[in-house]
Amino acid sequence: MRYSVQIEETGEVYACTEQQSLLWGLAQLGRKGIPLGCRGGGCGVCKVAITQGDYQTGPMSAAHVTPEERQSGVVLACRCYPRGDLSLRVLGKMQRTVCAPGGGDAAKASEQHQPAVQ
Numbered sequence: 001m002r003y004s005v006q007i008e009e010t011g012e013v014y015a016c017t018e019q020q021s022l023l024w025g026l027a028q029l030g031r032k033g034i035p036l037g038c039r040g041g042g043c044g045v046c047k048v049a050i051t052q053g054d055y056q057t058g059p060m061s062a063a064h065v066t067p068e069e070r071q072s073g074v075v076l077a078c079r080c081y082p083r084g085d086l087s088l089r090v091l092g093k094m095q096r097t098v099c100a101p102g103g104g105d106a107a108k109a110s111e112q113h114q115p116a117v118q
């Protein structure tokens with residue numbers, strides 16, 4: 001089953017299956033600089049807040065996500081799998097690359113293709 005995941009800050013939507021982590025889906029956006037980190041719930045770089053929708057989580061470090069945060073929907077994206085369409089907010093280190101105005105390096109690349117103003 002394929003679900004839609006929306007990034008609230010940018011309005012972007014990506015597809016993710018039940019077997020794919022939310023971090024995997026974020027990486028598929030092709031944004032240079034997405035910190036993939038440990039991909040095992042241990043380093044904390046992929047912290048996001050799920051604001052809407054159902055999901056399932058695997059083991060993740062309590063040092064990076066406290067039980068209180070988990071209850072309010074904060075998860076590590078590498079250990080979170082969708083069970084329905086979701087919305088999320090990016091927290092911590094990933095904000096710089098995911099939420100950069102115009103999409104960071106992707107925006108720079110598209111600017112290079114614009115005709116020069118004379």
Ligand code: FES
Pocket residue numbers: 023035036037038039040041042043044045046076077078079
């Ligand atoms: S990549 Fe390390 S906790 Fe998600």
